[in-house]
Amino acid sequence: MSILAGYRVLDCSIAMAGPFAALRMGDMGADVIKVEPTTGEWQRHTSAGGAYGNIINTSFLSLNRNKRSLAVNLKQEEGRALLYRLVATSDVFIQNYRPGVAARLGVDYDTLKKIKPDLVYVSMSGYGETGPYAKRPGQDLLLQSLSGAMLSTGVDGTPPQPSGQYVVDAITAYTAFEGALAALLHRDSTGEGQLVQINMLDVIIANQMQEMTVFTQGRKPQRRSEEPHGHCYILAPYGVFRTKDSFITLVTPHLPTLGKILDVPELAAMDDEIDGHTLHQRDFIFRVTREKLRERTTQAWRDLFDAEGLWSSEVYGYEEVVADPQVIHNVTFIEYDHPSEGKVKTPGFAIKFSKTPCSLQRPTPFVGQHTDEILTELGFSEQKIAALKETGTVTHTQGEIRHG
Template sequence: MSGALDGVTIADFTQMMQGPWASQKLAEMGADVIKIERIGGEWERKLEAGGELLDGVSPFFLAMNRNKRSIELDLKSDQGREIALEIVEEADVLMENFRPGVMDRFGLGYEDVRERNPDIVYVSGSGFGSTGPYTDRPGQDLLLQAMSGLTEYTGRDQDPPTPVGTAVVDEHSATLMALNTMFALFYQERTGEGQKVEVNLLNSAIDFQCQEVTAVLNMNQEFDRSESGIAQAWLSAPYGIYETADGHIAIAMASMESIAKVTGIEELTDYDTSEKTYENRDEIKRRLEKYTRQQPTDELLEALLAEDIWAGNVNDFHEMAEDPQVTHNEMIVEIEHPETGETFKTTGLPASLSETPPEIDSRPPRSGEHTKKILGDWGYEEGEIERLAEEGVIGDVSE
């Protein structure tokens, strides 16, 4: 079966997470993503995880660059810029997430590109947007978690502002980047017209907090973090993580009546309104956790689920990868490592389409691995390709 984006070509100038994860999502739907890297490769190829690389390559890079072809170009050279423009001229989409102004300095800004390809969908990701007082600031996930209010409401009452354990702003921004690229491609398909799409980390960080922002800005009420560890500042007990005899368990929404039925703590039924469960959330959590600490995790989870109480395991990544539902969903897959030929484990495909299913059809590329093939596709002869490599316009093509 064909992918939904078969026939779509994307000139991908992105780096780090916001852009590459977005373009990978489109590549999995069949788009031909040509990853245009600097000589030597994208910076994140060497970004260490805990001070280490995975067989010479960053695991972060490996997670976000499958199904792509790679070419190395010196965009600061006239010839390198011209090759990039030739690729863009035949592309449907250009994606980039440099700081505002960088692509213009390369001669690859929206107006430059539109002269060569008027129908281009030009997708820009940034930290704060292309205009405004913060355009020159560095845009990075932790900074945007802090600036958007997220860290202020994460953690316990006496904790300092606390970031979450993943690059959640980059992740959401990448999804928005892919989604809005699809909107623009749909418009291009219907009208033949391109447009510029802009996505930024600040807007993305505020966007995924839509319900919390709306509550705080419109209600005459303070939403303080709890002392005991209720997992959201604006939610009542029992919402949180509970210690068990041999681990932890998560309990989300549940009536005090149903909790009392499972635990035998009849006093919990006294908290019979939402106001009471919120005002007394710390007391409820402490009393409930005194009980859960005496219970084996599996037995407790089974008892809670039997009463239709929203509860779940607390897994580390190794446990998650072996979870029977995760296995059934095929959300952990093995892919060939670009340097060793061995396999590494990574995340699978999160959604399914019955007629145009996404597909993992190639491993992440080595830097510049497809330079010769891509230039050949664009009509360059082998001798000319070798000359460009000797002059440093493109990367080494001797392999």
């Protein structure tokens, strides 16, 4: 049995952070019901990288496995009544509506806790439920720009450097997942439900716990170098360098040892803590390292660095990642068959439980694929379900609604 078997989660979220958090609960065995509009959640109609699937685009496919889909119009009274009936059977409710929308739809915490007093209600927002930024769009790159993180990397005098991943969305998802689990632990020991509020701005700032404290407590400002040093608070050299045949990453090596390997006497005479943090020395260290590393292949340097205990790595693209022997050994990716998308290969389960393993229980659903099934579980008759479909309160499909 999976660790969250027996718990029901209502996923009323869109885009990445909320669905990703709910996916994690589904991977651990929870019955996750994706409550989406009758036309389908927004992410069904918006691709990443132009990667459209046959019916379900890959963005949506990646974030919504191990869920059932209930397509319902919450703007209709009958639709809200249906959801309330479902809330009464649920343990966790996740939403990331814009501030005020949940209340207008009648699915805010104060309303739902009257139906299910021990409900764990996870509310996700961009900047907080209230305050001067509450109505701003909570998009990943916008939050990166406000977090300070972009000025910890890159070159002085050049534009701030964004992450290559949707890092704020991903960290927010894991934080929401963590918050939901903690609240369930509290509920299971006390019987009390509660409101769990997560905002992306707080999350990405908290994720910089070390860097922020270096600034607030250590009073060290962010000072980017003239060279593309990997992080403004990390000892040089720290970054990616071109070699004779590709690229290599080198991480804060012991400077005297590095000087010996590269045959650079100036490095061999340096002190890590003093010279590695000094701005002008940091640029010198980066430049001389860059010039020397061009002389040999990545593997040749890797062998030399490994022999001396210095930290380095080759640089992978996705093609190399999926073929990497450690990735294969770890079973990092899973494969499963999808009725419309064929063979799906996707990152699997990052947490390994010895007794309650995560598993794939169901592929990503079509819009409203499980509407009939869920309503039947709630006690609706076939005639009532048909009537709800007739009024447009709910929909049920098996894949015929394609992405927009």
